[in-house]
Amino acid sequence: MxxxxxxxxxxxxxxxxxxAPMAGAGGSALATxxxxxxxxxxxxxxxxxxxxxxxxAGIIRQQTANPFNMNFFCHTxxxxxxxxxxxxxxxxxxxxxEAGLDSRAVAPAPHRRAFDxxxxxLVEDIKPEVVSFHxxxxxxxxxxxxxxxxxxxxxxxxxxxxxxxLAERGVDAVIAQGYEAGGHRGMFLSRDITAQPGVMxxxxxxxxxxxxxxxxxxxxxxxxxxxxAFALGAAGVQIGTAYLFTPEATISDIxxxxxxxxxxxxxxxxxxxxxxxARGLINRVIREVGPIAAEAPPFPAAGAALAPLKAAAEKxxxxxxxxxxxxxxxxxxxxxxxxxxxxxxxxxxxQRLGLLTGGPAQD
Amino acid sequence: MxxxxxxxxxxxxxxxxxxAPMAGAGGSALATxxxxxxxxxxxxxxxxxxxxxxxxAGIIRQQTANPFNMNFFCHTxxxxxxxxxxxxxxxxxxxxxEAGLDSRAVAPAPHRRAFDxxxxxLVEDIKPEVVSFHxxxxxxxxxxxxxxxxxxxxxxxxxxxxxxxLAERGVDAVIAQGYEAGGHRGMFLSRDITAQPGVMxxxxxxxxxxxxxxxxxxxxxxxxxxxxAFALGAAGVQIGTAYLFTPEATISDIxxxxxxxxxxxxxxxxxxxxxxxARGLINRVIREVGPIAAEAPPFPAAGAALAPLKAAAEKxxxxxxxxxxxxxxxxxxxxxxxxxxxxxxxxxxxQRLGLLTGGPAQD
Numbered sequence: 001m002x003x004x005x006x007x008x009x010x011x012x013x014x015x016x017x018x019x020a021p022m023a024g025a026g027g028s029a030l031a032t033x034x035x036x037x038x039x040x041x042x043x044x045x046x047x048x049x050x051x052x053x054x055x056x057a058g059i060i061r062q063q064t065a066n067p068f069n070m071n072f073f074c075h076t077x078x079x080x081x082x083x084x085x086x087x088x089x090x091x092x093x094x095x096x097x098e099a100g101l102d103s104r105a106v107a108p109a110p111h112r113r114a115f116d117x118x119x120x121x122l123v124e125d126i127k128p129e130v131v132s133f134h135x136x137x138x139x140x141x142x143x144x145x146x147x148x149x150x151x152x153x154x155x156x157x158x159x160x161x162x163x164x165x166l167a168e169r170g171v172d173a174v175i176a177q178g179y180e181a182g183g184h185r186g187m188f189l190s191r192d193i194t195a196q197p198g199v200m201x202x203x204x205x206x207x208x209x210x211x212x213x214x215x216x217x218x219x220x221x222x223x224x225x226x227x228x229a230f231a232l233g234a235a236g237v238q239i240g241t242a243y244l245f246t247p248e249a250t251i252s253d254i255x256x257x258x259x260x261x262x263x264x265x266x267x268x269x270x271x272x273x274x275x276x277x278a279r280g281l282i283n284r285v286i287r288e289v290g291p292i293a294a295e296a297p298p299f300p301a302a303g304a305a306l307a308p309l310k311a312a313a314e315k316x317x318x319x320x321x322x323x324x325x326x327x328x329x330x331x332x333x334x335x336x337x338x339x340x341x342x343x344x345x346x347x348x349x350x351q352r353l354g355l356l357t358g359g360p361a362q363d
Numbered sequence: 364m365x366x367x368x369x370x371x372x373x374x375x376x377x378x379x380x381x382x383a384p385m386a387g388a389g390g391s392a393l394a395t396x397x398x399x400x401x402x403x404x405x406x407x408x409x410x411x412x413x414x415x416x417x418x419x420a421g422i423i424r425q426q427t428a429n430p431f432n433m434n435f436f437c438h439t440x441x442x443x444x445x446x447x448x449x450x451x452x453x454x455x456x457x458x459x460x461e462a463g464l465d466s467r468a469v470a471p472a473p474h475r476r477a478f479d480x481x482x483x484x485l486v487e488d489i490k491p492e493v494v495s496f497h498x499x500x501x502x503x504x505x506x507x508x509x510x511x512x513x514x515x516x517x518x519x520x521x522x523x524x525x526x527x528x529l530a531e532r533g534v535d536a537v538i539a540q541g542y543e544a545g546g547h548r549g550m551f552l553s554r555d556i557t558a559q560p561g562v563m564x565x566x567x568x569x570x571x572x573x574x575x576x577x578x579x580x581x582x583x584x585x586x587x588x589x590x591x592a593f594a595l596g597a598a599g600v601q602i603g604t605a606y607l608f609t610p611e612a613t614i615s616d617i618x619x620x621x622x623x624x625x626x627x628x629x630x631x632x633x634x635x636x637x638x639x640x641a642r643g644l645i646n647r648v649i650r651e652v653g654p655i656a657a658e659a660p661p662f663p664a665a666g667a668a669l670a671p672l673k674a675a676a677e678k679x680x681x682x683x684x685x686x687x688x689x690x691x692x693x694x695x696x697x698x699x700x701x702x703x704x705x706x707x708x709x710x711x712x713x714q715r716l717g718l719l720t721g722g723p724a725q726d
Contacts, residue, residue, distance in 0.1 A: 003719045159628040160694075179542060180561040190628060194654055195645065197627045198543040198561030200591060201582030201691035205627045208695075219564030227594035228563060230719060232587050264568045265522040268557045282558065291557055328564035331523075332571075356366045356593055357720045 001350055006213040007236035010172055011130055011152055012067055014038030015346040018215060020240030021071030021132065022183055023047040028059040030248035033338035035066040040130060042069040046112050050122055057126045067129030072115040075135040080297030091295045092305050099312045107307055112300040120145050130154060136188035137169055156186030158196055160209045165189060167210040175238050176206045180219030182241045182327030184278040185269065193269050193277045207233035221332035223348025230353065241326050245333040246341055254319040262330035273323035275302035284320035364713055369576040370599035373535055374493055374515055375430055377401030378709040381578060383603030384434030384495065385546055386410040391422040393611035396701035398429040403493060405432040409475050413485055420489045430492030435478040438498040443660030454658045455668050462675045470670055475663040483508050493517060499551035500532055519549030521559055523572045528552060530573040538601050539569045543582030545604045545690035547641040548632065556632050556640045570596035584695035586711025593716065604689050608696040609704055617682040625693035636686035638665035647683035
């Protein structure tokens with residue numbers, strides 16, 4: 001049924017669909033539903049503490065024997081300097097004034113922990129079938145320990161150079177994250193967001209460059225995109241935004257409503273919410289401060305100063321200061337439960353692939 | 364053989380491949396070769412005078428009875444103010460000094476004429492089977508005259524909103540120009556290049572939005588990309604960069620060499636060469652002045668002040684100040700004659716489509 005079974009065989013899954021790990025936007029419920037349906041559910045761990053990781057992974061294990069993925073960030077934490085913090089606070093001060101908030105009362109940034117020895121020990125304990133990384137890979141000793149658990153290791157590449165780097169370090173598959181993708185870009189060698197390639201260009205070039213299976217990500221939200229990914233040489237897809245429409249997604253009503261109104265040309269890469277470029281729906285803070293603010297302190301510190309503004313705005317129903325993560329194909333989203341969505345995506349893709357060999361398909 | 368014949372039937376061509384019109388980079392030889400091979404050859408007219416258009420079209424007609432396309436720009440010419448010119452000259456002055464050139468000796472910008480009544484009369488005379496526009500459409504009276512010749516009318520959309528606008532005005536097919544595409548972006552309603560969607564996201568959303576056939580463009584340079592375009596719902600593709608590798612392309616040796624060394628992450632959208640955003644390989648002037656220079660005067664005036672720098676640099680074999688137009692998939696380019704390339708692309712795509720229905724294809 002699938003033209004390329006390399007990912008299915010590698011991960012021992014039935015459907016070539018990985019639910020993208022989206023920190024803060026989905027947990028065990030989303031991952032369980034996708035894994036139960038035959039795709040690969042992913043538990044994003046970067047914003048969880050160890051107890052939460054353990055609890056969430058336990059819930060998934062309890063509900064399905066199918067493989068699932070635990071996802072970790074591999075950024076090198078950089079502390080913001082006092083000068084950077086001050087510049088950022090100053091940049092945002094007019095919004096604090098407008099909201100009647102005290103900019104001295106800024107809380108720490110949302111927790112985004114880089115993969116470390118403790119998290120590695122937890123992986124050794126939980127033994128997820130798949131571990132995926134974002135922003136590169138952990139240090140070799142930790143990577144070896146993960147590998148020794150038997151887990152298949154995935155990571156994202158936004159360029160051919162990043163894909164080669166990952167393949168040289170032994171990943172089992174490369175996620176080709178195209179420009180279209182929502183949320184944080186996995187870029188770790190590349191620094192220039194203006195030179196990031198789209199999926200159509202990126203996937204075949206990565207397929208040509210590495211031996212391991214390639215997973216297409218970015219702008220894929222229905223069966224057409226999945227079929228196209230296979231046409232480009234991918235062995236599967238990773239889908240994020242489409243899963244934000246499911247009831248299992250843990251996003252705010254404001255975020256959900258914004259996604260329902262989204263169009264193709266209403267997202268940008270912005271660093272205002274965390275300090276690293278990520279794609280989200282354009283809102284007031286992006287328009288007025290970003291999309292790329294020179295003053296934003298390094299990841300993840302930028303988020304701290306926005307938190308009070310976000311909380312105040314959301315109280316009155318506004319997403320003006322919220323990170324409304326979205327890829328470029330949100331308009332293709334459908335309101336389905338995550339298991340049903342997974343099955344529908346696979347079924348639509350399969351049908352689409354069947355139509356491509358000279359049948360009477362007319363769009 | 365093709366899963367969707369709408370474009371083939373509409374344009375009465377044999378292969379669903381349109382050679383992108385690339386002003387300055389290809390003329391009658393390229394268009395003829397592609398049309399003879401069964402694709403749609405395109406003659407870019409924006410940088411030609413009427414005598415040249417007539418001569419070039421005559422050469423194509425003489426060599427093939429197959430349909431061909433004449434392409435025109437529909438920008439609204441905006442004269443640069445003296446202040447804009449002065450700011451731009453000042454911005455480039457250090458380069459003039461370095462090259463020992465006199466910045467007061469700037470010649471007019473390369474001629475880029477917007478479609479007008481005289482060009483329309485020429486279309487009425489030559490009667491190309493297809494007329495394509497870039498940057499929107501001409502005024503209704505001129506469009507009606509083009510239509511009255513029997514020509515099929517195409518134009519590019521970079522967003523769903525632009526596609527709807529074109530469809531409402533009666534184009535026969537919409538070219539969905541994704542972010543990956545080389546050369547000038549056709550954007551005419553959109554102004555924000557940071558929000559431009561990639562092909563993977565753009566094509567299915569435009570297919571859903573308009574009734575007419577959709578042609579995918581951007582990052583497509585081999586059979587995989589063509590097959591993927593069909594998977595997304597497109598009825599054909601427009602390919603530019605891959606044709607720059609053919610001997611029929613009229614680009615400089617410097618440009619050709621740069622394309623042969625290109626990688627996926629070495630192009631950006633820049634306005635430094637013309638004043639409008641266009642994708643090209645990153646070179647010195649882009650790095651040091653762009654990619655988007657606030658001082659660049661409106662299209663096409665920005666090119667004037669660069670011309671002497673370009674000429675001087677190229678004399679010593681350097682492309683530091685040349686517009687090295689390229690999409691994001693130049694690395695997939697092959698050195699074939701344009702007719703052979705057209706046939707190879709179609710054959711590869713056809714084979715690829717055949718493999719997508721559960722055959723043993725393993726990439």
